[in-house]
Amino acid sequence: MAGEPEDTAAAVQHFHTHSIPLDMEDIERDWDTPVTDAGIAAKASVIVRVGMLDLGAGTGSFRVREMMHRIAYPLGVHVRADVNLTDIEAACTDGKDRITEVVDLPTTGVNTERIWLLEHFADWFNVNLGEESIYHAKPTVSEELVEQLDNPASRKSAMRAVKQARREPPKGQYAQHFDHVGAAAVTGGNGITVRQAHDRLDLIERRPPLYSPWFSGLASALACAAFVFLLGGGPYDMVGAFIGAGLGQFLRRLLFAHRLNQFFVTFVCVALAALACTGTLRMIGLFDPVALQHDTAYIGAMLFVIPGFPLITGGLDIAKIDFPSGIQRITYTFAIILMATLAGWMVATIVHLNPQGFEPLGLSPLVNGLFRLVAAFVGVWGFSVLFNSPQRMCLTAASIGAITDTLRLTIVDFGVPPEAAAFIGALLSGLLASAWRSSVRRGWLPPHLGYPRICLTVPSIVIMVPGLYMYQAMFQLGQFDTQSALDWAFRAFMVILCLPVGLAMARVITDKSWRYDI
Secondary structure: OOOHHHHHHHHHHOOOOOOOOOOOHHHHOOOOOEHHHOOHHHHHHHHHHHHHHHHHOOOOHHHHHHHHHHHHHHHOOEEEEEEOOOEEEEEEEOOOOEEEEEEEOOOOOOOHHHHHHHHHHHHHHHHOOOOOOOOOOOHHHHHHHHHOOOOOOOOOHHHHHHHOOOOOOOOOEOOHHHOOOOOEOOOOOOOOEHHHHHHHHHHHHOOOOOOOHHHHHHHHHHHHHHHHHHHOOOHHHHHHHHHHHHHHHHHHHHHHOOOOOHHHHHHHHHHHHHHHHHHHHHHHHOOOHHHHHOOOHHHHHOHHHOOHHHHHHHHHHHHOOOHHHHHHHHHHHHHHHHHHHHHHHHHHHHOOOOOOOOOOOOOOHHHHHHHHHHHHHHHHHHHHHHOOOOHHHHHHHHHHHHHHHHHHHHHHHOOOOHHHHHHHHHHHHHHHHHHHHHHHHOOOOOHHHOOOHHHHHHHHHHOOOOHHHHHHHHHHHHOOOHHHHHHHHHHHHHHHHHHHHHHHHHHHHHOHHHHOOO
16 A cells, blocks of 8 residues: 555656646645645645646636635635636635646547536535535435446446435445545545545546547537538538538547647548538439539538537636636637638639538428427537537437527528527527526436536537638638628627627526626
């Protein structure tokens, strides 16, 4: 046992080259000390690491601060944190000592499963230190899930644990999977050691993606095909988008596995998607020349790279008066969009495409509405898979998105401006997500269906992002038609502006912490 702290810390350090290593002497000496009795350095290592994992999962700065405060509260630590797109600077004090820790991430991404698990970790941490559960009314929900993270029997062990959370927690000793770190049972007060907290965080950080590259490609293909239908495309357009987006996302996952620069990856994968879509339609054109006229479908094949999470969370950060983080996120969003639209424009120029929009399908309003409902459900489900959401979370977000996006498109048909419709759709998504979470907490829905609002709202409104408008702006700019380019760009800007505003209004209505400036 003598060398175990060093071995563990060395293993963790391999995953934390951008933060203070956990084998620092002031942390290492408290490795097996109850976390409430540890020094400020050890306490800060847990607090800041939780914030780092939440930030790396793609959530906004206001949620990162909230999560850090939830961990700090039972430790008697006050935290003042500056949170940006890829870095955190946190000053922590326990009334006697103070420490400042800085963490910077090499890149950013989205992982809604990690956001969800960190919510449960915070509850597990608080309850086992004698505080109340915040995330769930029943503390056993989070306790069972967090303690089963390292169960090797199945990748679905965490979900099974949540479904079993109505049982009484184990008495006397930790469950078997805690034996390698455990001692006595946690009964509140100071029962978690620094080692135990970091072991749980190790398991959350090192969880592999839920879906393989081929399944991620399939989800992208279905989502973009559905997206094309919602934009007005027909069967040929959907087939082209399906092939292009599927191959593009498959390659994207393979390249990201090698930690390649994401701007380079975005350019290459969008180019492949556009070429694959165009090539598919040209092959179909050998049998049906009508397919050769579908020059807009390749835009739909590119939409899997839309950075919906930083776009929406950037707007929400600005709504919380956090301008540095909000501006950084929106700048990052537009940089990704610029690379994607630039790649699409180059492909269109090389193969002589001229996107003029989709031909009307001539469906009756009732049939069109039913197809929109199905397409919105499939599209949101696909984007949720790309965000690494568990299947139940995907289906919940898809149900919300099917309702809100169908409503948005329907009221546009009745003459409501697209910008106002986007606001209404986002507002309704936020209200439905809040109602869902409240229903779970009140016991009206099973506890294993409780998910963070951000993991439901963002996937449900990503499909409302005006990808067609943004691409048309770049295409017209490439043709040096600046007036048309500005027209499309401002249309896109107005819709993009209304989406986070709608979500922020929903939070103000349903959340007291958003209703008042405190």
